[in-house]
Amino acid sequence: MDDVAREVEKANRLIASRTEMTEATDPSRSNEPNLHWVKSDAGSGPAATVEALANFLPKSARANLTPQFASAPLVDLRNTGSRHFDPAVRQRRQFEQLVEFTQRAARLSPVRRVTFWEQADTSSLDRWRETTAAYRATLRREIIGEAPAPDVPMNPRTREIYRTQKFTGYEVVLDVWSGVISYGILLVPNDIPTGERRPVVVTQHGRAGRPQDVCDPEKDTQYYHGFGSRLAERGFVVFAPQNLYLGEEKYRQLQRKATPLGYTFFAPMVRMHERFLEWLGGLPIVDAERIGFYGLSYGGKSAMLLPAAIPGYALSICSGDFNEQVWKQTSLEHRFSFQFTNEHDHTEFDIADTFNYAEFAGLIAPRPFLVERGHSDGVSIDEWVAYEYARVKRRYLQLGIPDRTEIVYVVGGHEINLQETLPFLEKHLKPK
DSSP: OHHHHHHHHHHHHHHHHHHHHHHHHOTTSOOOOOOOOOOGGGGTSOSSOHHHHHHHGGGTTGGGSOHHHHHSOOOOTTOOTTSOOOHHHHHHHHHHHHHHHHHHHHHHHHHHHHHHTTTOOOSOHHHHHHHHHHHHHHIIIIITTOOOOOOSOOOOEEEEEEEOSSEEEEEEEEEEETTEEEEEEEEEETTOOTTOOEEEEEEEOOTTOOTHHHHOTTOOOTTTTTHHHHHHHTTOEEEEEOOSOOSTHHHHHHHHHHGGGTOOTHHHHHHHHHHHHHHHHTSTTEEEEEEEEEEETHHHHHHHHHHHHOTTOSEEEEESOOSOHHHHHHOSSOTTSGGGSSOTTOOOTTOTTTOOHHHHHHHHTTSOEEEEEETTOTTSOHHHHHHHHHHHHHHHHHTTOGGGEEEEEESSSSSOOHHHHHHHHHHHHSOO
């Protein structure tokens, strides 16, 4: 209430200032106030009260009506005897109609996605690549938004942050746009001989995470279990980027600011990761053709969107996030739906009618793709995950590459289980 009072006072000051200027230039203009503040039941009551209408209608609708009607008193429609009207009942009915409209749209979205994907051709891998290029362009341009390309040199800066018996870690800063940087941590195995190029695993943290959560050799957190440093100990070059979902409501404010521009906050992250790939691919210790992506939680969502939008990633592992995402965002029956949590930032444009997670995986194909699912992970239930993954497996079968996709179920929750996923990384990233 205090915030509203301050804004009304501010607006009245502006109006008063404007009125003084108007009167000075045109004395015939009316200086009657046109800003009213009606506190319905001290701020907690219903909308469209009689008091509010009494202040509003004379300034707009009544001015254009007959003199007889303009002078007639307002009638409180809530107290008209046998013709009783309760606006709360109508408001609830309208709300329930909007809910049912939205739920029906979500139920019918698989049908519309089939129509949307009619031009994708599974007759060969070459045809799949050719015919899905337009879908990738749509994903980048219309679903997550197309941010401008970087407009400055990357100007890499590094400094040592870790040194262990097996690897050395460096903080990395790259310029993306003027005044905008990207940041990450690079882990380099100490045993790389001169001239050898190693595969890279980009290890992506989740919501409110930091690269240190996955790379610090002294950390073994509940969720990540230091999987970045463990992969470096296995001989992989590891890079852990800082993604933008940091600071809770701060990054959600960023998302809301991006929406009117036609962006989600994945739009700048696409450009940031393109820059990461460009820099990694230019390192003499890196094989640019073997850079994989492995993310948990919001990093798992990144493992769906970023490799789908960026062909430069050689494979993707989605951990703790893979789902029937349309249900996840719209369900009113399941407690883990985003309708009942604070993750209102998951707002890609028109996603249900165009892409679900199986369609994102379709854009990752024919590159290898794996889902890591903990039976106790509260993000979803096994049945939803299996339902959506079955569509992924069917696509890889249609393309003749069923060995390039897997799903691993582990006894555990929302966490990395490297023991189950390491064979997939070694199979598809390490040279034969």
